[in-house]
Amino acid sequence: MSVERTFKKLVSGVILDLDGTLLNTDGIVSEILKVFLVKYGKQWDGREAPHIVGKTPTEAAAAVVEDYGLPLSRDEFLSQFYPMLSDQWRNIKALPGANRLINHLSGHGVPMALASNSSKSNIEAKIFHHAGWKESFSAIVGGDEVKAGKPSPEIFLEAAKRLNMDPSSFLVIEDSIPGVTAGKDAGMAVVAVPSLAKQSHLYTSADEVINSLLDLQLEKWGLPAFQDRIEGTLPLEPWYIGGPVIKGFGRGSKVLGIPTANLSPQGYSAILSEHPAGVYFGWAGLSGRGVYKMVMSIGWNPFFNNTEKTVEPWLLHDFNEDFYGEELHLVVVGYIRPEANFSSLEALIAKIHEDRKIAERALELPQYLKYKDDPYLKSSLHQQN
Ligand code: ADP
Ligand code: RBF
Ligand code: MG
Numbered sequence: 371m372s373v374e375r376t377f378k379k380l381v382s383g384v385i386l387d388l389d390g391t392l393l394n395t396d397g398i399v400s401e402i403l404k405v406f407l408v409k410y411g412k413q414w415d416g417r418e419a420p421h422i423v424g425k426t427p428t429e430a431a432a433a434v435v436e437d438y439g440l441p442l443s444r445d446e447f448l449s450q451f452y453p454m455l456s457d458q459w460r461n462i463k464a465l466p467g468a469n470r471l472i473n474h475l476s477g478h479g480v481p482m483a484l485a486s487n488s489s490k491s492n493i494e495a496k497i498f499h500h501a502g503w504k505e506s507f508s509a510i511v512g513g514d515e516v517k518a519g520k521p522s523p524e525i526f527l528e529a530a531k532r533l534n535m536d537p538s539s540f541l542v543i544e545d546s547i548p549g550v551t552a553g554k555d556a557g558m559a560v561v562a563v564p565s566l567a568k569q570s571h572l573y574t575s576a577d578e579v580i581n582s583l584l585d586l587q588l589e590k591w592g593l594p595a596f597q598d599r600i601e602g603t604l605p606l607e608p609w610y611i612g613g614p615v616i617k618g619f620g621r622g623s624k625v626l627g628i629p630t631a632n633l634s635p636q637g638y639s640a641i642l643s644e645h646p647a648g649v650y651f652g653w654a655g656l657s658g659r660g661v662y663k664m665v666m667s668i669g670w671n672p673f674f675n676n677t678e679k680t681v682e683p684w685l686l687h688d689f690n691e692d693f694y695g696e697e698l699h700l701v702v703v704g705y706i707r708p709e710a711n712f713s714s715l716e717a718l719i720a721k722i723h724e725d726r727k728i729a730e731r732a733l734e735l736p737q738y739l740k741y742k743d744d745p746y747l748k749s750s751l752h753q754q755n
Pocket of ligand 2: 618619620621622626628630649665666667670671672673674682683684708709710711718722725726
């Protein structure tokens with residue numbers, strides 16, 4: 371019996387994919403596709419998503435034309451769609467954890483390359499809007515610089531060559547299945563960060579599948595560990611979400627003994643899609659009542675197998691009554707853990723109570739406590755009268 375098998379391969383360099391791994395390109399693609407399809411009398415419904423993630427631009431174009439039965443050739447589609455898309459590149463957001471990862475690795479002098487099926491000029495145009503990215507990569511390899519894009523390993527092998535390092539000394543981080551295949555065929559370690567919901571089980575050849583870049587543990591690969599978690603939490607650039615409290619599935623209090631105030635999905639689908647499923651915490655302002663600590667879950671609640679992504683804050687206060695319809699404003703200041711599945715209800719409940727303790731304690735730290743005074747939390751109190 372060899373124990374070595376349980377050890378992960380150690381690496382000294384990192385090769386990153388761009389679209390879907392560092393950048394939320396899919397979000398912009400679907401926004402533009404919505405507008406585009408209307409011109410052809412079609413309605414966007416996301417059916418193309420599984421066919422375009424990780425594909426070359428021409429493959430993706432062919433998939434859209436076929437999926438929606440557009441009266442266009444692949445090239446006609448591309449020549450109309452691409453200008454609309456490139457016009458929006460400055461609006462593509464970095465995915466959560468992308469800036470943290472790039473700054474950390476470049477700060478530690480870890481050799482880094484960017485390898486994407488996009489053309490080199492498109493890669494440069496996209497990253498131009500993100501301060502510090504271009505300088506962090508010792509090599510940038512585009513799909514137009516090799517004979518075949520991913521799933522061929524060529525892009526990754528070319529990146530290794532340009533860094534003058536052996537392919538086996540790299541960790542590849544990828545969101546797509548063709549990208550994972552390419553990385554493995556290049557002889558590299560591969561961590562998958564699937565960009566499509568509920569697809570993790572398909573990434574069988576990856577060495578590890580994580581929920582988001584926020585969960586990456588670099589020390590597993592022999593790279594310098596992140597040092598920015600405090601008392602079990604990861605500080606985030608605060609983000610804001612609010613609206614009237616609506617009825618949820620009616621099982622929070624009844625089944626778990628943990629009430630969660632569900633927010634109306636109206637108007638927050640974009641912000642929700644930006645944030646990985648998981649447990650977060652921060653402050654909650656309830657119109658006319660006050661400001662409270664909160665710990666919340668974002669996701670599909672795998673234990674209950676929901677089909678819609680929800681935001682469900684548990685306000686850490688005894689109300690002794692419902693507050694449906696009341697205006698709830700949240701400032702989310704930190705991240706605790708990825709969404710998980712549990713083998714029993716008791717295990718889920720125990721974990722949520724552990725999350726509560728972590729959030730309760732962390733919110734006393736000055737860097738989180740200061741957001742208790744954020745005007746957004748009280749902004750709807752004034753509107754009351
Ligand atoms: P639902 O499935 O409708 O969200 P829950 O059983 O999860 O039902 O209960 C949530 C409701 O309970 C909230 O919408 C709110 O009106 C009320 N509530 C009472 N106390 C709390 C609390 N501390 N945190 C969140 N919601 C609470
Ligand atoms: N549901 C899960 O299936 N997995 C989780 O990891 C999970 N974590 C949660 C963490 C917190 C802090 C809260 C408040 C809820 C969490 N839930 C999780 C959601 C729980 O399933 C949900 O509140 C119920 O489905 C009630 O709607
Ligand atoms: Mg609820």
